[in-house]
Every structure is written in C-alpha cells, then in structure tokens.
Amino acid sequence: MGNSMKLIDERNADILIYINGELLPRNEAKISVFDSAVQGGDAVWEGLRVYNGRIAALNDHLQRLQNSAKALMFKDVPSIKRS
Known part of the structure; x- marks a missing residue:
C-alpha cells in the first residue's frame, strides 16, 4: 500500500456498528471468520x-x-x- 491510501476516514472514528442486536463502537465491532456473512456473503x-x-x-x-x-x-x- 502506498502512502496515498487511507485505511480509516477520520470522519468515521466514532461510528457505531450494529452486530447481532447490539450497537458497538467500531473498534469493538468484530465477527467470527466462521460467521455466515463471511463464509457465504449473506449480509x-x-x-x-x-x-x-x-x-x-x-x-x-x-x-x-x-x-x-x-x-x-x-x-x-x-x-x-x-x-
């Protein structure tokens, strides 16, 4: 990756992500690699x-x-x- 590519847009630093019925801060929002959304793309x-x-x-x-x-x-x- 070159320096011109940003991984995180600072405007989204405080977003909440809804996972399995819960709103989580982005740094706590995680799903298993075995989740069907990852395995089969159903999201x-x-x-x-x-x-x-x-x-x-x-x-x-x-x-x-x-x-x-x-x-x-x-x-x-x-x-x-x-x-």
Missing part, C-alpha cells in the same frame, strides 16, 4: 448520511434494510417502529 447494510443532526431519508433506508433482510430470508427481522 445487508445501508450507509446513512446525517445533515444538520438528522439522518437523511431514514424511513427509506429502514425499509430497504427490512426488504433486503426478508429477501435473504433472515430470521427475526426487526419491524420498523417509531416511538
């Missing part, structure tokens, strides 16, 4: 943008995540609820 994700402290198009993102998880026949797909 879904959405990248979210925040503008002025608000997530842009949150409902659209959540709906896509839910639809993708159902299409892959994931078990226990959370429903989209607003409190």
